[in-house]
Amino acid sequence: MVTDTSSGTGPSALDSPTSTVDRRRPARRLARRRVPAPLALPAAVALAFLVLPLVGLFVRAPWPTLPQRLTEPEVLAALRLSLVAATLATAVCLVLGVPLAWLLARVDFPGRRLARALVTVPLVLPPVVGGLALLLLLGRRGIIGQWLDKWFDATIPFTTSAVVIAEAFVAMPFLVIAVEGALRGVDDRYEEAAATLGASRWTTFRRVTLPLVAPGIAAGSVLCWARALGEFGATITFAGNFPGRTQTMPLSVYLLLETDPPAAIVLSLVLLAVSVAILVALREKWIGSPA
Amino acid sequence: MMVFGPVRRRLAAAVATAAVAAALTGCSSPATPEPSGSTAVGGTITVFAAASLTDVFEDIAEDFEAAHPGARLEFNFAGSSALATQINEGAPADVFASASPATMKTVADAGNTDGEPVVFVRNQLVIAVEAGNPKGITGLADLTKPGITVALCAEQVPCGAAAKTAIEASGLTITPVSYEENVRAALSKVSLGEVDAALVYRTDAAVGDAVEAVDFPESAKAINDYLIAVLKDAPNKAAAEAFVAWVLSADGTAVLTRYGFQLP
Numbered sequence: 001m002v003t004d005t006s007s008g009t010g011p012s013a014l015d016s017p018t019s020t021v022d023r024r025r026p027a028r029r030l031a032r033r034r035v036p037a038p039l040a041l042p043a044a045v046a047l048a049f050l051v052l053p054l055v056g057l058f059v060r061a062p063w064p065t066l067p068q069r070l071t072e073p074e075v076l077a078a079l080r081l082s083l084v085a086a087t088l089a090t091a092v093c094l095v096l097g098v099p100l101a102w103l104l105a106r107v108d109f110p111g112r113r114l115a116r117a118l119v120t121v122p123l124v125l126p127p128v129v130g131g132l133a134l135l136l137l138l139g140r141r142g143i144i145g146q147w148l149d150k151w152f153d154a155t156i157p158f159t160t161s162a163v164v165i166a167e168a169f170v171a172m173p174f175l176v177i178a179v180e181g182a183l184r185g186v187d188d189r190y191e192e193a194a195a196t197l198g199a200s201r202w203t204t205f206r207r208v209t210l211p212l213v214a215p216g217i218a219a220g221s222v223l224c225w226a227r228a229l230g231e232f233g234a235t236i237t238f239a240g241n242f243p244g245r246t247q248t249m250p251l252s253v254y255l256l257l258e259t260d261p262p263a264a265i266v267l268s269l270v271l272l273a274v275s276v277a278i279l280v281a282l283r284e285k286w287i288g289s290p291a
Numbered sequence: 292m293m294v295f296g297p298v299r300r301r302l303a304a305a306v307a308t309a310a311v312a313a314a315l316t317g318c319s320s321p322a323t324p325e326p327s328g329s330t331a332v333g334g335t336i337t338v339f340a341a342a343s344l345t346d347v348f349e350d351i352a353e354d355f356e357a358a359h360p361g362a363r364l365e366f367n368f369a370g371s372s373a374l375a376t377q378i379n380e381g382a383p384a385d386v387f388a389s390a391s392p393a394t395m396k397t398v399a400d401a402g403n404t405d406g407e408p409v410v411f412v413r414n415q416l417v418i419a420v421e422a423g424n425p426k427g428i429t430g431l432a433d434l435t436k437p438g439i440t441v442a443l444c445a446e447q448v449p450c451g452a453a454a455k456t457a458i459e460a461s462g463l464t465i466t467p468v469s470y471e472e473n474v475r476a477a478l479s480k481v482s483l484g485e486v487d488a489a490l491v492y493r494t495d496a497a498v499g500d501a502v503e504a505v506d507f508p509e510s511a512k513a514i515n516d517y518l519i520a521v522l523k524d525a526p527n528k529a530a531a532e533a534f535v536a537w538v539l540s541a542d543g544t545a546v547l548t549r550y551g552f553q554l555p
Contacts, residue, residue: 141484157485158440158468240469240480241445247470255472258372258447 054272061269062262069266074243074252079270082249085160086228089167093175093224098217101179102205106188116180123173130169131237138165138238162239163246167228174227175220182216183209222282226275332533333361337383337526339374340366341390341449341517342473343414343492347550348388354546355537362530370448370473371395378403378522385531388519388538390414390474391449395518405528408520411539412552415514416453417504419481419489419496426487430507431461434488442480442489445470449515450477454490456513478502494551516555 035043062069069075103109104116122130138145138156148154156162190212194204210217232250239246241255249271256264340348345368352364367374367384371394378384379401387404388411389395395408420428426439434441443465444451451470458465468486471477477489482501492515496504519538521531537543544554 135483135485139483139485236472236476240442241472242467242469251472255445255447255470257376258370258445261376 057265057268057272060262061265065262066266069263070270075267075270077244078247078249078252078267079274081160081163081244081247082229082271083274085163085167085248086225086231088164089171089228090175090221090225092164092168093172093228094217094221097172097175097220097224098179101176101183102209104176105180105183119176120173122170127170127231127233127235128237131166131234131239134162134166134169134234134238138162157238158240158242158246160239160245163235163248166234166238167231170231170234171224171227175217175224178220178223179213179216182213182220185216186212218282222279226279229271229275332359332530334527334530335363335365336385336530336534337365337367338386338388338534339378339382339384340368340386340388341371341374342368342475343390343450343495344368344388344517345475346498347494347547347552350550351538351543351546354542355534358537358542359530359533362533364534372397372448381524383524383526384522385525385527386519386521386534388517389449390515390517391452392516392518393452394449395520398522399520403523404520405523405525406521408518409535409539410516410555411519411543412517412547413514413555414492414494414517414552416450416457416490416510417493417496417506419478419491419502420487420505421481421484422501422503424503424505428488428505430505431458431463431465431509434465435463439488440486441465441467442469442471442477442486443467444474444477444490445472448473450474450490450492453510453513453515457490457507457509460512461507461509497551514553517552 100119104112104119109115125133135142135157137143138148140146140149140155140157145156148156156165186209190208191204194208195201199207230250231248232254235246235248236251236254241247241251243252247255249267253264253267253271256267338348345366348366348368352366356362356364367377367382369377371389371391374387375389375394375397378387378398387395387398387408389398389408392410395404398404399408418428418431418434420426426433428434428439433439443454446452446455450473469480471480471489474491474495478491478495478498480486481489481491482499488505493504496502519535521528521535525531538547548554
């Protein structure tokens, strides 16, 4: 049964470019229907596990007062701040993360494996710890922050910049890993060809490599943006909580939960709707759906 | 085989450890006879308690567990309002200790307390400043000066509600840089040097040497009552009642006052 299915959709289907997929559809569909029970059951449980909690949000949402709650200035301020901060954080990740991904994928430097491992640390670190670490580095008494305070009279914590920094810190690994994966998947003979035709490494990167990994960068950016949008722990620890300046949607959801759970549900739904809408839109535009 | 070797050995070690642990606990709990007079208070007691009770309850727990060898306390410390929400959503807790009457009321109103909640301590706000008070802060008015950064608790949590009442009583306008989500978060911003001052409970400011407390008269307008109650759906009700009685007894109040709490 298992071998049957795998040979049906096997390597040929995976390798085939998108244009030929449509012609093969009927055959693939047949093969796809035969799902072995040991895979089908856990897959169904996993899907239910991921979706049912969201159903809870919908069931308990205070639908009658929804429109009025949505237009409250505080909600709009938090939503605006969330979108702006997540977008800026993604921009920071792109500017710094793509070159890092290229370095990890293309340059054989000593300590590359260590560097790659270090990049993933923010993924496993509890965000609150990440926030504390940022505070100890960039805070008013931080290793770098004390000099910023002394020389420029600038303090980073409790500002919108701190929100962007916290979000970029937790989200950058998503981008770096996605782009590095894309770079490794690209046939490097294109880059070699460009080099033999006299292109410098920088030109090759701009004119050959970047266009080749564009889908990977797009996918990484979307992941990165989504992670930044949902960021809570590092933000509340490093940037604090002040309406309009550092209070993003997740922070306001958490605080409203203390006194006004229905309002927290409303905000959660907004966050959910916004992220689903943007993810779907970007997916169709840039990444192309695999189904 | 080679690959699985170490894993298997580790697994064996883990199993052995677990077996030893089971044997030890097996020896200690049922084999130790309960002190005569006390009814069998045992098992795990889950206590949901306000973040400001963290240190004092852990201290009381040690005494309680020493007196009741079969019993073990498990704490969930967080902002009172978050705990109230968790309880009302069906979290399996035995005891709720809240830092404000309002949050206890939401639990009582939902019919989730067993009997009337009792006021067991009071707490008063102070201005927490860095040890040595480098900015020379002496009262609320100093917090309005330019260049002095302040953290307050968010209004949604009891310390923030109390701070709001006290500030309103003073007639001053204090603009903080952050509304922290619980009292310990506000305090840690002071101890890390990120803000110059925060309004926290006296008992919180008493923890650690990095901060010191500055009293201010307006805090008398915002004294916080702490309430404790056994919960209606407590999985371990008998033991929960024993723990609440212990907190209210001389054994409990001695520890509470040592941490700076005032008795009602």
